[in-house]
Amino acid sequence: MTKVLITDPIDQKGIDILSQVAQVDHKIGISDSELASIIGDYDALMIRSGTQVTEEIINSSSKLRIIGRAGVGVDNVDVKAATQKGVLVVNSPGGNTIAAAEHTIAMMLALSRHIPIANSSTLLGKWERKKFVGNELYKKKLGVVGLGKIGAHVAKVANALGMEVCGYDPFVSTERAQQIQVKLSDLEDLFQQSDYVTLHLPRTPETENLVNMDVLKNMKSSAKLINCARGGLIDEEALAQALNQSLIAGAAIDVFSKEPLESNSPLLKVEKNLILTPHLGASTREAQENVAVDVAEQIRDVLLGLSARTAVNIPGLSPDIMDSLKPHLQLAETMGLLISQLSGGQIQKLEVKLQGEFVQHPSQPLIIASLKGLLSKALGDRINYVNASLEADSRGISVVENKDEARPEFASGSLQLTTYGDNGDHSVAGSIFADGELRIISIDQYPVNVSPSRYMLVTRHRDMPGIIGKLGSLLGSNNVNIASMQVGRKIVRGEAVMVLSIDDPIPNKLLDTIIEVDGITNANPVTL
Ligand SMILES: NC(=O)C1=CN([C@@H]2O[C@H](COP(=O)(O)OP(=O)(O)OC[C@H]3O[C@@H](n4cnc5c(N)ncnc54)[C@H](O)[C@@H]3O)[C@@H](O)[C@H]2O)C=CC1
Numbered sequence: 403m404t405k406v407l408i409t410d411p412i413d414q415k416g417i418d419i420l421s422q423v424a425q426v427d428h429k430i431g432i433s434d435s436e437l438a439s440i441i442g443d444y445d446a447l448m449i450r451s452g453t454q455v456t457e458e459i460i461n462s463s464s465k466l467r468i469i470g471r472a473g474v475g476v477d478n479v480d481v482k483a484a485t486q487k488g489v490l491v492v493n494s495p496g497g498n499t500i501a502a503a504e505h506t507i508a509m510m511l512a513l514s515r516h517i518p519i520a521n522s523s524t525l526l527g528k529w530e531r532k533k534f535v536g537n538e539l540y541k542k543k544l545g546v547v548g549l550g551k552i553g554a555h556v557a558k559v560a561n562a563l564g565m566e567v568c569g570y571d572p573f574v575s576t577e578r579a580q581q582i583q584v585k586l587s588d589l590e591d592l593f594q595q596s597d598y599v600t601l602h603l604p605r606t607p608e609t610e611n612l613v614n615m616d617v618l619k620n621m622k623s624s625a626k627l628i629n630c631a632r633g634g635l636i637d638e639e640a641l642a643q644a645l646n647q648s649l650i651a652g653a654a655i656d657v658f659s660k661e662p663l664e665s666n667s668p669l670l671k672v673e674k675n676l677i678l679t680p681h682l683g684a685s686t687r688e689a690q691e692n693v694a695v696d697v698a699e700q701i702r703d704v705l706l707g708l709s710a711r712t713a714v715n716i717p718g719l720s721p722d723i724m725d726s727l728k729p730h731l732q733l734a735e736t737m738g739l740l741i742s743q744l745s746g747g748q749i750q751k752l753e754v755k756l757q758g759e760f761v762q763h764p765s766q767p768l769i770i771a772s773l774k775g776l777l778s779k780a781l782g783d784r785i786n787y788v789n790a791s792l793e794a795d796s797r798g799i800s801v802v803e804n805k806d807e808a809r810p811e812f813a814s815g816s817l818q819l820t821t822y823g824d825n826g827d828h829s830v831a832g833s834i835f836a837d838g839e840l841r842i843i844s845i846d847q848y849p850v851n852v853s854p855s856r857y858m859l860v861t862r863h864r865d866m867p868g869i870i871g872k873l874g875s876l877l878g879s880n881n882v883n884i885a886s887m888q889v890g891r892k893i894v895r896g897e898a899v900m901v902l903s904i905d906d907p908i909p910n911k912l913l914d915t916i917i918e919v920d921g922i923t924n925a926n927p928v929t930l
């Protein structure tokens with residue numbers, strides 16, 4: 403029975419989708435060690451930000467195929483360890499954009515009008531109108547750091563509120579900034595000139611403590627800071643000091659370097675204008691339904707053998723691409739598997755050459771499929787589309803891509819793989835014929851025309867009378883049935899390649915006898 407484990411609160415609509423295809427177990431708030439001890443039973447794991455999916459947990463799994471993050475940030479998942487283990491990681495990049503952007507705007511308004519503290523005061527029976535005079539957002543300058551989905555929506559709403567919006571994002575073009583009505587600025591100017599600064603970027607080693615004491619000192623004393631993105635982007639000790647010393651006028655923080663917020667956090671000792679919420683950015687009914695359905699559908703599809711829409715760790719393999727390239731991917735994988743058996747030994751380099759119609763397709767998926775095939779004899783079930791590039795890299799196999807725009811020999815173009823390694827260079831070329839059938843069209847530059855079959859024998863021999871007959875009778879007398887035979891040669895009576903499709907694997911003893919046949923220089927059994 404396929405089993406899915408859920409370790410954070412997930413909307414029921416998502417659970418219903420998973421229940422169609424799997425047994426769904428809930429262990430909300432489970433400890434790391436308990437999770438590591440039970441993960442071996444599960445095919446899929448569904449989480450939000452509350453679960454840390456560490457390398458240890460991933461390596462304790464044995465049949466885990468997919469980790470679904472019902473939300474955006476995957477910084478609580480060791481994606482590298484998942485990739486190495488061949489576990490797909492998916493998220494919901496857009497499901498909670500509006501929720502997080504609206505929480506940011508709410509924080510900005512709450513800060514400006516002292517809403518939380520005015521509420522507490524009023525509930526205590528006080529009537530402190532003078533104490534809680536605020537500021538308008540209208541005509542104030544907002545600096546948005548990170549102009550992705552949430553940053554862009556915040557900018558849109560802020561523009562509608564009459565704010566002047568500037569932004570910093572090294573990966574956003576001037577055209578895109580114009581489109582979302584944001585004036586690009588450098589980071590220093592943004593902090594120095596803004597009345598409000600809001601963060602909307604991921605936590606990475608580069609962005610950690612992006613807002614430190616130097617940055618806070620550079621801000622206006624009237625400025626207010628909002629972080630509804632990730633904990634760790636702000637040095638919390640420095641922020642507490644900056645607020646206590648009135649270096650800035652206020653802050654609203656939804657996310658923390660350690661969650662739940664620890665009782666010894668310096669932020670809990672701040673007595674100035676500080677609003678804290680417990681990571682509520684994505685906590686709307688709408689967003690929770692969106693992300694749960696989005697991620698549960700992907701988990702369901704992957705468990706059914708289909709592809710995921712928004713995988714974090716297989717770039718370039720969107721479902722559309724996978725669908726349109728199905729036969730091409732199958733060809734690339736088959737050729738990778740074939741060439742690994744022809745080359746033997748350690749491979750240092752794989753050259754992937756696309757010709758004719760193949761040039762029109764994105765090459766990355768074809769390279770990944772070739773690598774998957776190439777490594778599957780060595781790594782068995784462990785290799786998949788997720789980890790193929792990483793595994794090749796860690797084995798020192800470099801990949802060179804080559805596009806040949808010249809008129810193709812075959813109408814549908816061709817794919818050629820060449821390996822360079824301990825046993826010299828080997829190449830295989832293949833194509834897809836009009837009937838959709840895969841064909842191997844050359845082996846080691848010898849032209850052939852072979853449909854790949856489960857068992858094959860590829861020999862090298864001198865082109866002379868009698869060899870083919872000898873080989874045929876040897877196989878026949880050992881009860882190995884030949885389904886088809888192809889000989890490829892470049893010149894008459896020179897070196898030739900013979901490709902036999904056979905119904906059964908070749909026994910090792912028979913292989914030794916074949917190699918002893920006069921004129922046969924090499925014989926490679928192939929299983930596809
Ligand atoms: N508080 C909450 O509950 C929620 C928090 N988030 C967090 O909000 C953040 C933004 O999410 P999205 O907008 O959906 O992501 P996104 O991927 O659409 O946008 C992130 C942007 O940050 C930019 N960026 C990366 N490094 C940068 C740097 N050094 N300086 C400036 N910009 C940089 C990227 O170019 C990108 O445009 C993420 O960290 C996400 O995890 C998302 C949803 C809810």
Ligand SMILES: O=C(O)C(=O)COP(=O)(O)O
Nearest residue numbers: 450451452473474475684
């Ligand atoms: O989507 C994100 O990145 C979030 O931070 C939302 O976190 P949550 O799913 O509410 O634990």
